[in-house]
Amino acid sequence: MNISDIQAAFDEANEHGIPYDIGIIKTTDLSPVWSEYDKKYSGVPPEKVKSVIVYTILTTVAADYYFRENLTPRIIHVLNGKFGNHFGYDDYQVNRKQLAVLAGLGKICKQSLVFTNKFGLNAKIDAIFSDLEFDEYAVYDGQRYREECSSCPAPCICQCPVECKMDYRLEDVSACDKYITPNWDTPERMCRACVQECVASERMLEDFPGEARKRLGRPDL
Numbered sequence: 001m002n003i004s005d006i007q008a009a010f011d012e013a014n015e016h017g018i019p020y021d022i023g024i025i026k027t028t029d030l031s032p033v034w035s036e037y038d039k040k041y042s043g044v045p046p047e048k049v050k051s052v053i054v055y056t057i058l059t060t061v062a063a064d065y066y067f068r069e070n071l072t073p074r075i076i077h078v079l080n081g082k083f084g085n086h087f088g089y090d091d092y093q094v095n096r097k098q099l100a101v102l103a104g105l106g107k108i109c110k111q112s113l114v115f116t117n118k119f120g121l122n123a124k125i126d127a128i129f130s131d132l133e134f135d136e137y138a139v140y141d142g143q144r145y146r147e148e149c150s151s152c153p154a155p156c157i158c159q160c161p162v163e164c165k166m167d168y169r170l171e172d173v174s175a176c177d178k179y180i181t182p183n184w185d186t187p188e189r190m191c192r193a194c195v196q197e198c199v200a201s202e203r204m205l206e207d208f209p210g211e212a213r214k215r216l217g218r219p220d221l
Helices: 003-013 032-036 067-083 095-100 147-151 173-178 199-207 210-214
Strands: 020-026 051-058 106-108 114-116 123-130
Touching: 003 020, 003 067, 020 067, 020 095, 032 106, 067 147, 095 106, 095 114, 095 123
Parallel strands: none
Antiparallel strands: 020 051, 051 123, 106 114
């Protein structure tokens, strides 16, 4: 099987045409902790999983559950309809950031987020698991962190409203989680200060039409 089969299924399921990027990795390329996960797969027994299809997709919404709750299940449905029941989901048991880096889709930046190759920080990451093997897999280059962040004055960190400490790792997770105000009662209004203050990431949005970005918060439009 090859990546073009996955892209065709993705395009069929992605009815709103939201820009995306795909990488495929072997489970044998994951860290040893892979075998320690108490994985709860839907559709494919965990011991039979051979490949992980990782995708990043454009969004400017802080907590955009549309992809996890709607798009990924549709992609799996299309794939299983075309190729048999060889694709499933892990209920978020495996770290998405690790998967994206190993799949060559981005690097960890100072905010402890993945700076994706196509969308910068304006992206979500998800994964689909399969017991099939692919003709070609992503090759991890061994570089986990984004080099450009090392020389940046980091406005992303300076503008954090709760002064979270970040150095390729978020040390104040609880402070970040608790920073909720009555004004942020929807995913579109939640805090994205560390994302929006990244000049490099925001510049990448210029590559995508405003209409594509506008409908991300309401994919049903």
